[in-house]
Amino acid sequence: MKNRPLWLNLVLLVVLAVMPLLLSSYGLKLGSEVLIMAIFVMSLGLIIGFAGLVSLGHAAFFGAGAYTVTLIGDHLNNTYVLLLAAILVSGILAFISGLLFIRSSGAYFLMITLAFGQMLYAIAYKMEDITGGVDGKPVLATFDLGFGAIDSRLTFYYVTAVAFAASYFLLRVFISSPLGKSVRGIKENESRMTALGYNTRNYKLVVYTLSGMMAGFAGGLYSYFNEYISPDLLNWMFSGQALIMVIVGGVGTLLGPAIGAGFFVILQNYISSYTERWPIIMGLIFVAIVLYGRGGIIHIVSLIWNLLFRRKNRDQNMQHKEGTGIDSSKSGTSV
Amino acid sequence: MSVTTLTMHLLNGLAYGMLLFMIAAGLSIIFGLMNVVNLAHGTFYLAGVYIAYYFIGRQFGFWLSMLLSIIVVAILGVLMEKLLLERVYGKELEQVLLTFGLSFIFADVVKWIWGTSPLTLPVPSGLDVSADLGFMIFPAYRIFVILVGCMLAVLLWYMENKTRVGAMIRAGVDDRDMLSALGINIKVVFTCIFAFGAGLAGLSGVLGGPIMGMYVGIDSEILISSLVIVVIGGLGTWKGAFIGAIMVGVVDTLGRVLFPSFTMAMIFAIMIVVLLIKPNGLFGRGAHA
Amino acid sequence: MTLLKVEHLSKSFKALNVLKDVSLEVREGERHVVIGPNGAGKTTLFNCITGTLPINQGTVTVNNTQISGLPAYTAVGVGMSRTFQKNNLFGSLTVEENLHLAINACKPYRFNFFKPINKFTDVLEETEHLLKEWNLWDRRDRVVNELSYGEQRLLEVLLALASKPKILLLDEPTSGMSPAETIQTTKLIQSMPRSITLLVIEHDMEVVFSIADRITVLHHGEVFLSGAPEEIKGDERVKEIYFGGGTLKHA
Numbered sequence: 001m002k003n004r005p006l007w008l009n010l011v012l013l014v015v016l017a018v019m020p021l022l023l024s025s026y027g028l029k030l031g032s033e034v035l036i037m038a039i040f041v042m043s044l045g046l047i048i049g050f051a052g053l054v055s056l057g058h059a060a061f062f063g064a065g066a067y068t069v070t071l072i073g074d075h076l077n078n079t080y081v082l083l084l085a086a087i088l089v090s091g092i093l094a095f096i097s098g099l100l101f102i103r104s105s106g107a108y109f110l111m112i113t114l115a116f117g118q119m120l121y122a123i124a125y126k127m128e129d130i131t132g133g134v135d136g137k138p139v140l141a142t143f144d145l146g147f148g149a150i151d152s153r154l155t156f157y158y159v160t161a162v163a164f165a166a167s168y169f170l171l172r173v174f175i176s177s178p179l180g181k182s183v184r185g186i187k188e189n190e191s192r193m194t195a196l197g198y199n200t201r202n203y204k205l206v207v208y209t210l211s212g213m214m215a216g217f218a219g220g221l222y223s224y225f226n227e228y229i230s231p232d233l234l235n236w237m238f239s240g241q242a243l244i245m246v247i248v249g250g251v252g253t254l255l256g257p258a259i260g261a262g263f264f265v266i267l268q269n270y271i272s273s274y275t276e277r278w279p280i281i282m283g284l285i286f287v288a289i290v291l292y293g294r295g296g297i298i299h300i301v302s303l304i305w306n307l308l309f310r311r312k313n314r315d316q317n318m319q320h321k322e323g324t325g326i327d328s329s330k331s332g333t334s335v
Numbered sequence: 336m337s338v339t340t341l342t343m344h345l346l347n348g349l350a351y352g353m354l355l356f357m358i359a360a361g362l363s364i365i366f367g368l369m370n371v372v373n374l375a376h377g378t379f380y381l382a383g384v385y386i387a388y389y390f391i392g393r394q395f396g397f398w399l400s401m402l403l404s405i406i407v408v409a410i411l412g413v414l415m416e417k418l419l420l421e422r423v424y425g426k427e428l429e430q431v432l433l434t435f436g437l438s439f440i441f442a443d444v445v446k447w448i449w450g451t452s453p454l455t456l457p458v459p460s461g462l463d464v465s466a467d468l469g470f471m472i473f474p475a476y477r478i479f480v481i482l483v484g485c486m487l488a489v490l491l492w493y494m495e496n497k498t499r500v501g502a503m504i505r506a507g508v509d510d511r512d513m514l515s516a517l518g519i520n521i522k523v524v525f526t527c528i529f530a531f532g533a534g535l536a537g538l539s540g541v542l543g544g545p546i547m548g549m550y551v552g553i554d555s556e557i558l559i560s561s562l563v564i565v566v567i568g569g570l571g572t573w574k575g576a577f578i579g580a581i582m583v584g585v586v587d588t589l590g591r592v593l594f595p596s597f598t599m600a601m602i603f604a605i606m607i608v609v610l611l612i613k614p615n616g617l618f619g620r621g622a623h624a
Numbered sequence: 625m626t627l628l629k630v631e632h633l634s635k636s637f638k639a640l641n642v643l644k645d646v647s648l649e650v651r652e653g654e655r656h657v658v659i660g661p662n663g664a665g666k667t668t669l670f671n672c673i674t675g676t677l678p679i680n681q682g683t684v685t686v687n688n689t690q691i692s693g694l695p696a697y698t699a700v701g702v703g704m705s706r707t708f709q710k711n712n713l714f715g716s717l718t719v720e721e722n723l724h725l726a727i728n729a730c731k732p733y734r735f736n737f738f739k740p741i742n743k744f745t746d747v748l749e750e751t752e753h754l755l756k757e758w759n760l761w762d763r764r765d766r767v768v769n770e771l772s773y774g775e776q777r778l779l780e781v782l783l784a785l786a787s788k789p790k791i792l793l794l795d796e797p798t799s800g801m802s803p804a805e806t807i808q809t810t811k812l813i814q815s816m817p818r819s820i821t822l823l824v825i826e827h828d829m830e831v832v833f834s835i836a837d838r839i840t841v842l843h844h845g846e847v848f849l850s851g852a853p854e855e856i857k858g859d860e861r862v863k864e865i866y867f868g869g870g871t872l873k874h875a
Contacts, residue, residue, distance in 0.1 A: 054428060100607055103614065106427060107372045111562045112610070115603055118559045122599030170738075178728045178744070179737035185714055185725045192712045195674070197700025197729040197787055206735065236555065240374075240435045247432055279443035286436025290429045291422065 012168070012255075016161045020154055028153040034265045035160040036221045038258035039167045041245045043214035045257030048246055050175060051207045052187035053102070056110050056239050057117030060097075061090040061212040063234030065219025067124065067131065070229050073141025082141055083220045090216020091209055098208040102201055114236050121234040136230030143224040156225070163221060164258075167214060171254050174210070183207045241282075248289055249297055259297050339471045344589055350477040350546065352584020353484025357539035358557055359564040359576040360491060361532025367508040367571020369525050371420060372427075374434040377558030378441040379533045383408050383540025384549045385445055388456060397459035401541045405534045412533025416526050438554065446551045456544030480542050487535075491573040504528070508571035560587070563602055567609045569619025578617060627652045627791050627821050628673070628704070633682030633692075635665075635672050635845075642668045643845045646682070650791065653818040657832050658825050659856075660842035661866060666825045667709055669842065670793055673823075674699045674706050687790060700729060703790035707780045709799060709825070713768050719779060720764040723751045726786035750786070758782050758812065774805040778812075791821040798831055810834055833857070841865070 023031055040062050047053040065086035073082055101112045124131045131137060142149040143156065150156055174180045186193045186200045193200050223229055232238060241264065249260025264282075272278050362376045386407050390400035415437065423429040457463075458476045466475040495501035503524065507514045514521050539557075540549075547553065564583050568575025583602055590598030609617060628650040635643040642665045650656045658666050671677040673684050675696040684692040686702045699705065714722050724741050727750050728734050741747060755761040758778055763771060768779065777797065784792055797813065798806045810831050816822065826832045832839065833853050840850040843865050849856065856862055 048428075054431070056431070100611070104610070107366065107370070108566065110372060110427075110431065111566055112606070115559060115563050115566070115606060119599045119603040123596060126596040126598075173740065174737050176740040176742070177737040178731065178734050178739075178741045181721070181725060181741050182728060182734065185717070188714045188716060189712065191676075192708075192714065192783070193725070193729075194696045195676070195700075195706055195708070195712070196726050196783065197697050197705070198734075199695070199697045203735075206737075210737070236559065244432060244435070247428055251428065277443060277447065279439045280447075283436040283438075283440030283443070286432050286439070287419065290433045290436070291419075 009169070009172075013165060016165060019161075020157055025153055028157045030266065030269060032153070032157050032160045032225055034262045035157075035164040036218050036225055037242075037245070037261040037265050039164055039221070040215050040218035041242050041249070041257040041261040042167060042171060042254065043211045043218065044242050045246045045249070045251070045254070046171060046174075046214075047208055047211045048243070049252035049257075050180065050187060051183045051204055053204060053208060054106075054110050054243070055113040056236060056243060057113030057115070058211075058215055058242055059234050059236070059239040060113075060117040060120045061094055061215035062219035062222070062238070062242075063120060063124070063229075063231075064090045064093050065216030066223045066229045066233050067219075068216070069141060069220040069223040070137055070139045071130065073139060073223070077141050077144070079141070079144050079224075080146075083217065086216045086220030087213045088216075090219065091213040094212020094215075095205070095209045098205045098212075102204045102208060114239070117234060117236050117239050121231050121236070124231040124234055131231070134231060136228055136232075139223045139227045139229060141224070160221060160225070163217070167217070168254065168258070171214075175254065179203065179206065244282075244286055248285075256297065263297060342471060343473065344592055345585060346473055346477065346481070348585035348588030349581065350480045350484075350584075351588055352581040353481055353487075354539045354543045354546070355557070355560055355564060355584050356484055356577050356580035357487065357542075358536045359561040359568070359580050360487075360573050361535045362561050363565045363568065363576045364504065364508075364571055364573070365529060365532050366565060368504060368511070368528055369424070370511070371424070371430050372434070372562075373420075373532075374431060374558065375415070375437040375441070376434075376532070376536055376561065377554030377556075378438045379408050379412065379536035380540040380543070380557050381441065381445055381549070381551075381554040382411060383537030384456065384544040384553075385449060385540075386537075387541040387544060388449075388454060388549065391456065397457070401538070404541050405537045408537030408540075409530045409534035412530045413526055415533075416529040420529070421522075421525075438558075442551050442554055451551060453548050453550040455548040456541070458545040476545060480546065483542065488573065488577045495573055504571070560602070563606050565616075567606055567616055569613075569616025572618045575616055575618035625652050626650070627654075627687055628823065629683075629685040630669075630673060631683045631685070633669075633672055633684065634680045635668060635677065636680055641845060643672065646842075646845070646847055648840060648847065648850070650821060650823050652790075652821055655822045655824065655835050655837045656840065657836040657838070658823065658840050658842055659827070659829075659832060660848070664842040665845040666842055667795055668845075670706060670795055670825065674704065674793065700787050700789070704793065705784040705787050705789040705791075706793035707784045707795055707797065709795040711773075711776045711780050713776060713779060713783070715769040716767060718765055718767055719755070719760060719771070720751055722768055722779060722783060723754060723786055726783040727751060730787050754782055754786060774801050774809075777801060777805070778809070781809075781812075785820075789820065791823065792816075794822060794824040794826075796825050796827060798826065798828055806831065 019031055020028060040058075043061075044055065044058045047055060068086040068089045069082045072085055076082070097113075097116050101109060101116070104112055125134055127133070142151070143159070144150065145159075150159060175184070182193070182198060182203050186198065186203055190200050219233065222233070245260035245264050246257040247260070248263060249258065250256025268278060268282070271281055275281070358376060358380055361379075362373060365371055365373055365376075383404050387400045387404040390403050391397060395403065419433055419437070420430070423433055458474075462476040462479050464475050465472045466478055495505065503514065503517070503519060506517070507524070514524065560583055564576060564579035567582065568577070568579030582605065586602055586605065587598055590601050594601075613619070626649050628648070630646060630648040633643055633646045634641070646669060658669065660666055668677065672679045675691060675694055675698065679692055682692065683690055686699070686704050689702045691698055691702055691704075714725065717725075724747055727747050728741060731744070731747070733744065751764075752761070755764055758781075760775065760778060760782070763775060768776060771779070777800070781794065781797055784794075794813070798809050801809060806828065813822070813824075813835055822835075824835065836853050838851065839853055839856045841848040841856065841862055848865065849859060849862060
């Protein structure tokens with residue numbers, strides 16, 4: 001039982017590595033998009049599920065990363081520097097905004113992050129000279145890790161797969177680290193954490209900044225992937241979709257948000273090829289999930305899993321849920 | 336910029352502020368009392384203006400269309416509250432998901448029916464003239480909107496402070512359990528408040544139609560401005576919504592003229608400053624921050 | 625020497641004065657118990673001392689460091705920690721995880737985010753030590769919400785002890801416990817080393833008199849009397865406050 005995360009991780013790696021054998025060229029492209037979105041949504045899942053900070057402006061950091069790569073990329077074509085810059089810029093933005101917002105909580109935090117994201121959106125939208133305004137901007141920088149430009153879909157898929165795996169393992173370590181545990185404790189019971197001597201605001205700020213950096217990293221990758229960016233990447237609609245992906249996948253888990261991202265990107269792709277009415281369908285899915293979802297895909301999957309394989313030791317399961325973070329975080333959002 | 340142009344922009348800003356006030360007031364009281372962030376509140380505005388457009392197109396005339404539109408939107412609000420929101424009280428994430436999804440659906444339905452090109456409502460006859468204010472000429476309709484906004488503010492202020500309903504709402508914003516302790520049927524109060532807020536937003540939509548036009552996307556613009564107003568003004572207070580709306584309306588209108596790229600940033604900066612000085616907003620009562 | 629010094633502390637909620645010019649001294653190693661009828665302001669006093677609530681007037685000094693006006697989390701840094709009247713735990717975490725959090729609070733590596741917390745051997749050792757000492761070792765894997773009330777009450781104290789405080793503020797440690805649990809807990813409190821100074825709020829007079837070196841009576845937000853247990857026991861006015869003239873026994 002104790003090494004379930006370990007073999008889960010192995011399965012994950014194998015799936016990531018074998019996927020290209022099963023996918024068409026278009027499937028590879030979709031796969032890359034899913035993985036990039038998964039990194040972004042995991043970063044949001046971190047602050048929502050583990051720190052209890054429900055943000056509706058997380059696209060700000062994704063977009064900041066994307067714009068950083070694109071705008072600096074016009075002048076400097078070095079993938080390492082650009083991605084690092086994307087992480088840094090988003091991190092700084094997250095740090096400064098967090099410094100201002102983190103003392104608010106619940107719905108207030110939600111509204112303020114929303115407004116912050118819209119501010120960046122409006123700036124990108126209006127500053128046509130630099131950002132290309134509403135029409136967006138092509139990405140000139142080429143993806144090159146020092147072995148020549150990477151333009152095959154297969155290679156880029158593996159790049160995103162490595163980026164995803166690295167982000168996932170980083171987060172896995174993070175949530176079991178002293179800082180990660182503390183953040184979880186703050187979500188669970190902030191007043192006790194304060195009484196224990198934690199300056200809770202600092203902890204939230206650190207995790208918010210880290211999450212922003214990871215979102216910026218995803219955004220940077222996205223510019224390379226899409227070769228074109230627009231202010232929509234900063235829009236609250238995008239933030240909202242990411243939030244939905246977290247919730248659909250399962251709040252309070254690491255992989256849940258990634259699964260939610262996959263579910264939505266693929267579904268959107270599929271449905272959009274049949275109808276233009278994707279927003280209505282997506283909206284209906286949201287409503288259905290609220291009314292019938294009960295905690296997201298990963299909870300449903302683990303429920304089925306437990307029914308099939310774990311019937312005998314239900315007691316132990318109760319505890320195990322703890323260890324993997326699949327638990328009651330839904331009820332824990334405070335206002 | 337001459338004094339006359341400045342005055343004109345200020346009046347325009349005031350008119351815009353009044354439209355925002357009508358939305359933010361409902362949003363704020365719904366948030367303060369029911370603890371629901373209604374991300375579909377912009378939808379009521381959108382619904383208001385498009386439904387009025389439908390009726391005006393059927394020769395109902397502006398005022399009757401306005402009335403019908405408000406009624407339809409209020410009913411929409413009741414349905415939404417009774418059928419959906421009621422199930423997720425106290426569950427913040429679910430509320431966000433639900434209202435966000437609804438705003439997606441409605442925006443797309445509007446797009447489906449009326450297309451994406453911007454439309455506009457005609458200015459009602461009688462008000463489609465320019466009023467001579469003595470020192471400048473200004474569209475009479477906008478002055479009308481400002482007057483309606485001010486009258487509404489006085490009305491709401493009166494209701495809040497001088498009536499039993501107002502006292503109930505104030506008590507409820509401070510302490511929700513108080514209402515049930517007083518033997519008041521919370522469910523009915525919530526539904527009424529929600530319908531009232533929806534109707535107000537619908538009214539704002541109809542009145543705003545001739546000024547701002549109508550297009551898909553205006554709902555989220557309006558929603559976000561209103562959320563900022565609620566944060567600035569404080570939860571659950573008409574007064575906060577009023578002052579906040581005027582601030583945002585004027586700054587937004589002036590900003591669009593003076594520094595178009597940074598209008599939103601300016602509004603945001605105001606919000607940050609207010610939050611740093613008064614975490615509960617200018618007139619906030621609750622300990623929500 | 626005086627470890628905790630509260631001087632002229634006042635606290636009001638709007639028009640309601642809950643604490644009026646309260647002064648209190650707790651000497652190192654002392655077991656100081658605060659008693660008083662319901663609504664006397666005892667818990668508010670704790671909240672003000674620890675900085676959980678902002679105070680209107682007065683100063684709080686711990687170990688010669690003034691902490692009044694500072695945020696609540698700083699209290700632990702000067703060696704003061706507290707428990708709560710109502711269990712205030714991490715209900716969905718295990719007992720062990722609860723302790724990890726409590727121990728981690730004062731470690732230099734508390735911001736570390738790239739090494740699992742259960743790889744830090746000192747955290748594990750301290751957890752084991754505390755849990756064994758307080759008879760909760762066999763409960764370590766249990767989710768706190770599944771523990772019995774008495775066990776949760778013990779954990780409440782344990783979390784506060786984890787930071788190795790010089791002074792520990794216990795807010796009604798035995799409240800809600802069965803008589804047997806009360807006796808057990810009283811023994812555990814009595815057996816705490818004198819290196820830990822105790823300031824205790826307690827209602828159960830048997831517990832009060834079996835642990836107290838010194839007692840302060842709080843009444844209507846004011847210090848009514850402060851003295852050795854014998855003085856308090858014999859004071860007619862204290863009996864008056866409590867029972868309108870009855871005997872000073874179970875409250």
